[in-house]
Amino acid sequence: MTEILKTLVEAAPPGRTRRIPQMGMTAKIALTILMVIVILTVIAPWIVPHDPLQMDPLARLKGPSLDHLLGTDNFGRDLLSRIMIGGRLSLMIGVATACVSVGLGLILGLVAGFFRRADAVIMRLMDALMAIPSILLAIALVALNGASVGSVIAAITLPEIPRVVRVVRAVILSAREEPYVEAAISLGSRTPLILFRHLLPNTLAPLIVQGTYILASAILAEAVLSFLGAGVSTETPTWGNIMAEGRMFFRIKPELILFPGLVLSLCILSVNLLGDAARDMLDPRLRKSAR
Amino acid sequence: MSGYMLRRALATLPVMTLVALFVFLLLRLSPGDPAAIIAGDMATPAQPEQIRELMGLNQPLYLQFFIWLGDLLRGDLGVSLISHTPVAGMIADRIGPTLSIALLTMLISVTVAIPMGILAAWRHRKLVDHLVMTFSVLGFSVPVFVTGYVFVLVFSLKLGWFPVQGFTPISAGLWSFLKTALLPALTLTTIYVALIARMTRANMLDVLGEDYIRTARAKGGSEMRVLFRHALKNAAVPILTVIGTGFALLIGGVVVTETVFNIPGIGRLTVDAILARDYPVIQAVILLTSFLYVLINLIIDLSYSLFDPRIRY
Numbered sequence: 001m002t003e004i005l006k007t008l009v010e011a012a013p014p015g016r017t018r019r020i021p022q023m024g025m026t027a028k029i030a031l032t033i034l035m036v037i038v039i040l041t042v043i044a045p046w047i048v049p050h051d052p053l054q055m056d057p058l059a060r061l062k063g064p065s066l067d068h069l070l071g072t073d074n075f076g077r078d079l080l081s082r083i084m085i086g087g088r089l090s091l092m093i094g095v096a097t098a099c100v101s102v103g104l105g106l107i108l109g110l111v112a113g114f115f116r117r118a119d120a121v122i123m124r125l126m127d128a129l130m131a132i133p134s135i136l137l138a139i140a141l142v143a144l145n146g147a148s149v150g151s152v153i154a155a156i157t158l159p160e161i162p163r164v165v166r167v168v169r170a171v172i173l174s175a176r177e178e179p180y181v182e183a184a185i186s187l188g189s190r191t192p193l194i195l196f197r198h199l200l201p202n203t204l205a206p207l208i209v210q211g212t213y214i215l216a217s218a219i220l221a222e223a224v225l226s227f228l229g230a231g232v233s234t235e236t237p238t239w240g241n242i243m244a245e246g247r248m249f250f251r252i253k254p255e256l257i258l259f260p261g262l263v264l265s266l267c268i269l270s271v272n273l274l275g276d277a278a279r280d281m282l283d284p285r286l287r288k289s290a291r
Numbered sequence: 292m293s294g295y296m297l298r299r300a301l302a303t304l305p306v307m308t309l310v311a312l313f314v315f316l317l318l319r320l321s322p323g324d325p326a327a328i329i330a331g332d333m334a335t336p337a338q339p340e341q342i343r344e345l346m347g348l349n350q351p352l353y354l355q356f357f358i359w360l361g362d363l364l365r366g367d368l369g370v371s372l373i374s375h376t377p378v379a380g381m382i383a384d385r386i387g388p389t390l391s392i393a394l395l396t397m398l399i400s401v402t403v404a405i406p407m408g409i410l411a412a413w414r415h416r417k418l419v420d421h422l423v424m425t426f427s428v429l430g431f432s433v434p435v436f437v438t439g440y441v442f443v444l445v446f447s448l449k450l451g452w453f454p455v456q457g458f459t460p461i462s463a464g465l466w467s468f469l470k471t472a473l474l475p476a477l478t479l480t481t482i483y484v485a486l487i488a489r490m491t492r493a494n495m496l497d498v499l500g501e502d503y504i505r506t507a508r509a510k511g512g513s514e515m516r517v518l519f520r521h522a523l524k525n526a527a528v529p530i531l532t533v534i535g536t537g538f539a540l541l542i543g544g545v546v547v548t549e550t551v552f553n554i555p556g557i558g559r560l561t562v563d564a565i566l567a568r569d570y571p572v573i574q575a576v577i578l579l580t581s582f583l584y585v586l587i588n589l590i591i592d593l594s595y596s597l598f599d600p601r602i603r604y
Binding site for chain 2: 124125127128129130131132133134135136137139140141142143144216220223224227228229230243250251254257258261262264265268269272273276
């Protein structure tokens with residue numbers, strides 16, 4: 001009997017090889033756009049044509065020229081350089097948010113999915129958190145804790161956590177009914193072993209997908225917060241606060257919002273498209289039905 | 292039926308209480324002494340102490356919570372730190388524009404998005420489907436304020452069809468209301484349509500693969516009848532759900548849109564409150580919108596049985 005159970009346990013994921021399907025054309029384009037944006041922002045400090053903070057009172061709100069490819073803002077600062085440097089903090093906040101919310105959500109989701117008693121408590125808390133409109137919650141958190149990079153990350157992370165918890169919990173709830181988990185339990189495996197060796201790997205694919213979507217929505221949320229005046233201080237450019245500063249001059253020079261807006265939208269768009277591609281590639285159930 | 296409705300309605304109480312507790316703790320546990328914040332930078336050393344006494348901040352935390360909850364249940368949302376008027380009144384003054392724009396958005400979105408989703412599922416992997424999916428992913432990716440400014444640039448500044456900013460209430464006539472509300476509503480529609488169309492498409496695709504659809508077609512039912520009567524009705528519950536959960540997205544969108552179009556609604560009130568650090572106002576707005584969210588989702592939950600007779604209460 002134990003022999004059969006052991007084979008069942010060993011036959012279970014991970015270790016199961018799965019043919020990974022080819023990436024679609026859309027996903028390839030999205031990946032290329034994203035890579036270009038990421039590389040340009042990462043190496044920005046060494047290649048920007050101008051100092052993004054250098055003001056020039058004589059060159060205020062200038063149109064595109066050879067010297068300033070995208071023109072200048074109300075302080076005569078070079079818009080292209082600001083967008084390139086601004087992307088660093090925007091992307092950093094997005095990545096940090098995605099990592100922290102996936103990490104915390106994973107732990108809470110594992111606990112909720114595996115321990116029935118904790119489940120009720122955690123899920124009620126998550127329901128309450130989901131009921132609060134995320135932008136308002138983030139605004140309040142930043143307003144209360146000050147506009148530092150850390151508090152902006154915390155403020156965007158908190159409303160995202162329930163999304164991860166729900167995904168992880170759903171995966172765990174269905175996986176724990178699988179024969180290989182029952183087999184592992186009846187073999188007397190200790191709880192941590194079951195959790196981390198047998199259940200955790202199941203969450204990887206949905207977490208990659210969810211994490212990608214959170215990255216997109218976090219980059220968006222940072223921009224919205226900055227735009228509303230509840231973001232990182234304007235001394236450090238981000239895509240959001242470049243646009244926030246451009247608001248006053250929208251009628252004279254709409255490019256101050258349109259150019260950063262375009263880069264921001266392209267970035268979020270390609271991350272979302274990659275999320276869709278990842279979902280199609282990693283979720284065999286969806287691959288069958290959604291096509 | 293009524294028994295279930297009552298139980299379902301009562302089930303929202305713990306969530307609402309938790310939301311209230313959360314919002315309460317948000318202000319009390321944040322760094323900084325609320326009394327010192329309320330007293331302001333020019334306060335004498337004695338003033339914070341007075342305020343603490345007055346607001347009951349010397350009481351234990353749990354007692355403070357129950358006092359605050361009691362005030363809340365009596366409709367007392369506190370007093371603004373800036374204007375010194377009751378917050379409830381401030382919100383009542385501002386809720387009109389926000390609600391009318393939100394409702395207009397919902398109306399347009401549902402009428403546009405559901406046919407879009409059906410069409411995409413019906414013509415699966417054809418041009419229409421790709422167009423709908425492209426629009427949908429764009430709707431999720433382009434920030435509301437960027438869409439808003441592009442609309443202002445094209446429709447107001449270049450074409451001159453709409454005023455650039457401002458708001459006329461519906462009481463001043465439907466036409467003048469639409470002139471100011473249509474552009475903000477269309478801006479918001481982009482995200483909401485993206486959400487609903489995507490959900491409609493996915494669920495219609497699932498349903499259209501079912502046996503009873505083939506049966507309906509085999510019986511010679513017209514394509515319209517198959518799509519709307521057989522398929523849409525069975526796909527309705529998840530679509531309704533996403534309309535409800537999308538409400539939180541809509542609220543966030545309204546806050547941003549009101550800033551772009553300078554509309555004196557709840558969103559402007561919130562943003563002004565943030566800039567002025569007017570905590571009671573921020574607190575009240577969050578509470579109110581969260582309760583509204585729970586309420587809307589409750590109504591949607593209860594309406595499931597209209598579409599799916601298998602769900603009986």
